[in-house]
Amino acid sequence: MTHAAGPLVFTRVRAVDPSRGLDATVDVVVEQGRITRLGPDAAAGIAGTERVRTFDGAGRWLLPAFVDLHAHFREPGQEYKEDIASGLAAAAAGGFAHVCAMPNTRPVNDTRAITEMMVARAREIGGARLHPIGAITKGQAGEELTEMADLREAGAVAVSDDGHCVTSSAVMRRALEYARTFDLPVIQHAEDHALTAGSQMHEGAISARLGLRGWPSVAEDIIVARDLLLAEAIGARYHVAHVSSLGAVRLLRDAKARGLSVTAEVTPHHLTLTDAALLGYDTACKVNPPLRSEADVAALRAALADGTLDAIATDHAPHSPLEKDCEFDSASPGMIGLETCLPLLLGLVREGHLSLARLVDALTAAPSRIIAIEAPTLREGATADLVLVDPERRWTVAPERLRSKSKNSPWLGREVCGRVELTVAGGVVIFDAAEGR
Ligand SMILES: [Zn+2]
Known part of the structure; x- marks a missing residue:
């Protein structure tokens, strides 16, 4: 090819x-x-x-080729869902020349050896460039920090425990301090797990109607609020993954107005679907954070247009029929997104929610700045x-x-x-x- x-x-x-x-x-x-x-x-x-x-x-x-801050390539460990070769092929088909791989592989990418393996594997394959994101904590267990200097030397462009939230304020504080030493952005999956245990979808009128346990948006807002306080006190680079709530948007807008070094991303699915998509119990629409209300979607669109949300990231999360063709309660959260990103977002441009210039910026220069790579440019x-x-x-x-x-x-x-x-x-x-x- x-x-x-x-x-x-x-x-x-x-x-x-x-x-x-x-x-x-x-x-x-x-x-x-x-x-x-x-x-x-x-x-x-x-x-x-x-x-x-x-x-x-x-x-x-x-256009300049796209840069994705957030994909799950499942290698090592779950290659039946995706591997680095198929993930990079999907990225290229979606217009991406650069893609960041989240560390929630099996084992977790929390060491130099795994980061190096991923980089070497991607080089051998060719195609889109892979930029690994290392874990914040060993095994993503939320306790002991990884050797971020090693991760960075091996090619990691950021750290994240994505899939899990760093819930301990003490650990998050140390992570921000440590990552600042190496000028690495800390990417948070903002979810207060105590508020979301057993949840299946966004908490609202539709979850009540479907009888599914809800994931309240305040569980995201609480973590973003706390992290912004920590990031401000420490002066660290903080980035919020897949922002989904109106409350988080407000907090980010306020933080940016005060000059904090914070950035954020939003996914194509959170910009284009609401929790109403769950009415038929379609497990393909089960994602984490969940699809939210119309008011949230309107806030996300406005925030992407005005730059409060810097970048578009796919949160490409491959799952096989084993994890999806099952009862809604037991289905794994996540949807693939690399190959549908552009047409979905062009829809927003056509409907007047977003300028083409802002769309291109959010797919190219803005994410490149966040991970400090040379931005694709014409x-x-x-x-x-x-x-x-x-x-x-x-x-x-x-x-x-x-x-x-x-x-x-x-x-x-x-x-x-x-x-x-x-x-x-x-x-x-x-x-x-x-x-x-
Ligand atoms: Zn996540």
Whole structure:
């Protein structure tokens, strides 16, 4: 699937990169891994020549490739759900050239050896770049801190106990202090487990109607409020994973207004679905944190638009039929998200909830800043990490066309609009829809 890095030429394409204030119809030339020319008629004399792959940009957009802060690749330990190879293939198909892997593997990624193994495995596979996130505590048990210096040296870009919340204030305080020494962001899965024990979905009118135990949004707000106090006192880099509640949005907006170094991400599913999606007991819609109310979704959309929520992250969480084709109570939470991210978000742009510029920023420059990697950008001389999109192309989310090993998506069988046609990482084509399934 991966091609040798011959020259690539995009002619008359709408190139959009808000980090440079760019939104123009131009030609773009990629040679030896970099963007070498960008401008009107930049492809003159090159397009159509030997060894050059030329892409007609008519009706297409060229964007910096996407960066996902939050994916679960299940390797090591649960490769039947996903492995690094299938996860990276799904990422490339979704337009991502960079993807962060959460540490809740089996064993947990809490050591240099596991981080190194993941990085080496991803290099061997090629394709999208993998950036491991190390655990905050050993075994994600919430007690003893990991050797964050080792994790960082091995390639970890952040630390998180995602899947679990760091509930102890004392441990969280030490984690923020320790991570600050290594300039690593601490990513919190904000959930007061004492308030969510046994929960199945968002606590509200619908959970009451369905007779399912609820996950109250205040369980998220309490942790975010406490962590912001700690982060402020310590001066650490704090990042909230998958923000889902109106209350957390308010707290973040206030903290940012006071100049705190805090950031946050939101998932495509929390922006596009409410708890009403659970009415048919569809286990594909069981996620953690849960799908929330209309008021929460409206707050998330506004916060993404105004930058209170910095980045979009998929929380791609593959599960096999073993974990999903069962009673609602016993189903594992999570849905896949890498390959449906772009069309779902383009829907928000079309409906006027979000500008295209903010969407691109939230998928590229904003997440890159958070993990301190070179942001994909459309500039002469920059590394060629880019994605070609047909914004009008309709396609059906069919299991056989998804690269992910797992198919736990509520959008299966549904038609969406907007398709990734080509993903390029470091000048190499890592996904080409023309070779599709
Ligand atoms: Zn989480």
